[in-house]
Amino acid sequence: MxxxxxxxxxxxxxxxxxxxxxxxxxxxxxxxxxxxxxxxxxxxxxxxxxxxxxxxxxxxxxxxxxxxxxxxxxxxxxYPGTWLPEPLIEPQDDSLRADNLTLTLMMALERLTPLERAAFLLHDVFGEGLDEVAETIGRSPAATRQLAARARAHVRIDRPRHAVPKEAGEVLARAFFEACRQGDPAVLGRILARDVQVHSDGGGKVLAFLNVIAGAERVARLYAGLARKPGPRPEFLGAVTIDGLPGFLSRVGGHLQTTALQIRDDGRIAAIFITRNPDKLAGLRPGRQNGLSG
Incomplete structure (x- = not known):
C-alpha cells in the first residue's frame, strides 16, 4: 500500500x-x-x-x-564515570557521511551551552541560514551569530586537520588491539602519543575506568597488567568507523565494546574512546553495521 x-x-x-x-x-x-x-x-x-x-x-x-x-x-x-556519546557505527562508503563531525568534536560540543550547540550544528554543520537558525532558537540574528562564533571557537582546536585514510586507520586499530591483548609495551610505546588519554564509559553497568587515564607509560602499564590477568581473552570482531574515527568492535569478558581512536598527524594515537555501557550498545550486532544514514 x-x-x-x-x-x-x-x-x-x-x-x-x-x-x-x-x-x-x-x-x-x-x-x-x-x-x-x-x-x-x-x-x-x-x-x-x-x-x-x-x-x-x-x-x-x-x-x-x-x-x-x-x-x-x-x-x-x-553519570557514573566518563560519559561518551553513543557510538555511531558508520558505513564504510565515506560518500554516505552527511556531515564532518567526529567523536572528538561531539565531545567538544558537550562543553557548549544548548543554544551554542544548536546554533553551531544548524548553521555550520547542517547549512541552515542565520535567519532560520535565529527563528528556530528564538534569538535575534545578531545574537545567533555570536552563539555560533563562540561555539566555533570552542570546537576549532578539536577539529582534525587531516583525515586519516581508512586503510591506515584499520591497520592502526588492529595493531592497537593486538598490542593491548598481548600487553606489549614496546608496540604500545611506538603507536601511542606521549600525552595519550583513555576515556572509558561503562555507565555503572559494567567495569570501566572511572577516570581518564593519561600518559603513554601509564596506559602501556595498564594494558600490560590487564593482559596478565587470568580469564577470557578479548576477541576482535571487526574494524569499523565510529563517528568519523577509526576503531573496532570487540568482545571482552562476554561484553561488547567499541573502541574509537583519535590519530594525530604523525600517526600516533592521541585519544582512545571505549564504550562498554550495554545501554549504548543495544543496537549493535557483531558482523552487522549500525548507524544513522543520511
Missing amino acids: RPDRATETFEAQRPRLLRLAYRMLGSHAEAEDILQEAWLRWDRSDRAAIAEPAAWLTRVVSRLCLDQMKSARARRES
Whole structure:
C-alpha cells in the first residue's frame, strides 16, 4: 500500500532529522524519541499552511532537542564515570557521511551551552541560514551569530586537520588491539602519543575506568597488567568507523565494546574512546553495521 503524502514527506526528511537529533543529544534512543514526537506534531498539523515542510520539521526537532538537553545535562552531571556519546557505527562508503563531525568534536560540543550547540550544528554543520537558525532558537540574528562564533571557537582546536585514510586507520586499530591483548609495551610505546588519554564509559553497568587515564607509560602499564590477568581473552570482531574515527568492535569478558581512536598527524594515537555501557550498545550486532544514514 502506497504511503500517504504526509508520510512520504516526513520519511524523506527522516535521515537528516535523525542525524540532527543525534548530533544535538548524543543518543540514538533519545533521537528516535524526538522524531516520534516530531511525527505526531507533523501528523496533527495543518500541512496546507506549511510552505516549507523541511524547514518546519527542522525547527520542531531542534526545539524538542533543546528542551531535552536541559534534562540530559542534569543526568550527565550524576553519570557514573566518563560519559561518551553513543557510538555511531558508520558505513564504510565515506560518500554516505552527511556531515564532518567526529567523536572528538561531539565531545567538544558537550562543553557548549544548548543554544551554542544548536546554533553551531544548524548553521555550520547542517547549512541552515542565520535567519532560520535565529527563528528556530528564538534569538535575534545578531545574537545567533555570536552563539555560533563562540561555539566555533570552542570546537576549532578539536577539529582534525587531516583525515586519516581508512586503510591506515584499520591497520592502526588492529595493531592497537593486538598490542593491548598481548600487553606489549614496546608496540604500545611506538603507536601511542606521549600525552595519550583513555576515556572509558561503562555507565555503572559494567567495569570501566572511572577516570581518564593519561600518559603513554601509564596506559602501556595498564594494558600490560590487564593482559596478565587470568580469564577470557578479548576477541576482535571487526574494524569499523565510529563517528568519523577509526576503531573496532570487540568482545571482552562476554561484553561488547567499541573502541574509537583519535590519530594525530604523525600517526600516533592521541585519544582512545571505549564504550562498554550495554545501554549504548543495544543496537549493535557483531558482523552487522549500525548507524544513522543520511
